[in-house]
Amino acid sequence: MKKFLVIPFVLFTLQGCSSTPQTPAEYWFSQGERFGANGYQYDNRVLANLKEKTPFDEASYKQGYESGKAEYCDPFKAFEKGIQGIRYTDQCVGQPQEVMIKAEWQRGWDAFIGSDFYKL
Numbered sequence: 001m002k003k004f005l006v007i008p009f010v011l012f013t014l015q016g017c018s019s020t021p022q023t024p025a026e027y028w029f030s031q032g033e034r035f036g037a038n039g040y041q042y043d044n045r046v047l048a049n050l051k052e053k054t055p056f057d058e059a060s061y062k063q064g065y066e067s068g069k070a071e072y073c074d075p076f077k078a079f080e081k082g083i084q085g086i087r088y089t090d091q092c093v094g095q096p097q098e099v100m101i102k103a104e105w106q107r108g109w110d111a112f113i114g115s116d117f118y119k120l
Helices: 002-017 023-039 045-053 059-071 078-083 098-120
Strands: none
Touching: 023 045, 023 059, 078 098
16 A cells, blocks of 8 residues: 555656756856856857757847856956966956956966975
8 A cells, every 4th residue: 555655756756856948048048157157258169069059049148148257257256266277368358346356366376376386
């Protein structure tokens, strides 16, 4: 009898784990957000490959990219990026706190470069 109660419970649990497919707008927003948050340029090779596979929604991609870029260009995370050895290639040009971002990244980068000498 207990087996009969377990089967419906398992089926309902598995149904709760299924996800609904994304709309093209949601897909492109998430791709833009991912690229922006990882410091990619707006138009890149990976984007070109994705455009071939899925109809491109530029408005959603741009909105997601700007959201991710705001996360990437957080001046309070710039030092961390520098000390991890992540290169800064002017991804945050035009941001309100661009000077602080560059200064904090440079401070972290200098610590990253200096740490190589201490390991010897």
